[in-house]
Amino acid sequence: MYCLIAFSLNTLYSMKILLSKEAGFCFGVKRALRLTNQTLEESKCPVYTLGPLIHNPQVIEDLKSKGVLVAQSMDEIATGVVILRSHGVTPKLYQQLLDSGLTIVDAVCPNVKRVQKLVSQLKQEDYTVVVVGERNHPEVMSVPGIVEGDTIVIESIEQAENFPQTERIGMVAQTTQACEYFRKIAGILLHKTFELRVYHTICDAVERRQQDCLKIAEQVEMMLVVGGKNSANTSRLAQICSDNGYATYHIETASEIQPEWLKGIKKIGITAGASTPPWIIEGVVAALS
Ligand code: SF4
Incomplete structure (x- = not known):
């Protein structure tokens, strides 16, 4: 259910961290990133996504630095490859893309x-x-x-x-x-x-993250939920913890952790949304240590 990490910060104070084993990338996000990286390697044309590929600003910045262009509408794309993001596109837009002659890479989550x-x-x-x-x-x-x-x-x-x-x-x-x-x-x-x-269409990955997050929350004094503020599944994790009465902070990166949150806290739980990359989760664990 979780990894237990214990840190001795000094001789008087030690903090235990319970990290959800479900925290971080789901298969749909991994698939979208794999297809995007593969397209970047293989394509000689500009590579676009229509809107951000996933809802994590740090991952999107990383993709931009590798050359992925984020268009807000089809009008911004004259030529090249368009990657359909994990959230899907409207049926009308999908038809327009097919008619446009642009090359489409379908990264919509199954x-x-x-x-x-x-x-x-x-x-x-x-x-x-x-x-x-x-x-x-x-x-x-x-x-x-x-x-x-x-x-x-x-x-x-x-x-x-x-x-x-x-x-x-x-x-x-x-x-x-x-x-x-x-x-x-x-x-x-x-x-x-x-x-x-x-039809129960709530994704397995989301449901498992929600269940594990609550199991951890009941064993700790404070929860940190890590991931994009624009990520629906991450925000839901934070909301579920708060609604159940657990002290919870939703952060995007370690830089948002305020020292006063940690005063007197001996056990802290960490979970992360399905679009949060491992390096951000590791950064939060490292910052707490
Ligand atoms: S969280 Fe979203 S992208 Fe990930 S597997 Fe579930 S539906 Fe797909």
């Missing part, structure tokens, strides 16, 4: 593609489709029907409670949602329909 496929199936079967997630997150935007407004996003318990009575509801989750929250929404929607079909 788990995200699964959500897109399930939503398409539910729509074909005439379900009113609900995605539990964050409306403006690129992964949710990539789901069929979101941009057009005929797939509904639920962002809060209140929205679920106000959902109108509907004949058939099909339901999926953004891959990084908290499991308990998704279950709660499903429970509420059950009372709004005759038929509720629920």
Whole structure:
């Protein structure tokens, strides 16, 4: 469940660190980075991503220094290779990319593609489709029907409670949602329909990180959650710890650790989101030592 690292800072004070074995890169992020590095090595043309490849600013800076260009829209790309980021792109944009003649490298996580496929199936079967997630997150935007407004996003318990009575509801989750929250929404929607079909699309990697993080949090006095402030799955880890009453700080790098946080702390837990690289996690452990 965790690695135990004990440091004697001086003769009077020692700190134990519990580091989650789940902390850091998931397979989807590793795959996206492998495809990007491979493309950089092989391509003689400019290499772009549409938006950041993953939600970790330090990794994006590193990729930029190696030559990856981040475009905000297709208009910024005249020629070259476009890497589709792990969160996916909207179906309309995907079609435009295919039509553009640009070379496409598909680094969309298979788990995200699964959500897109399930939503398409539910729509074909005439379900009113609900995605539990964050409306403006690129992964949710990539789901069929979101941009057009005929797939509904639920962002809060209140929205679920106000959902109108509907004949058939099909339901999926953004891959990084908290499991308990998704279950709660499903429970509420059950009372709004005759038929509720629920696909548990929260990613395994995310679920394991959430469970392990709580196991560690209950054994320590303070949790450090490491990863991009723009990373949905990292923010969720910090939120789950805080919501359960554990003292928690969300940091991107070791430089954000404030000495006063550590006063009197003898046991500290560390976890990290699925887009946090090993060198940043190692940096946090090293800084605490
Ligand atoms: S967290 Fe899960 S869904 Fe997101 S990129 Fe990683 S494996 Fe894929």
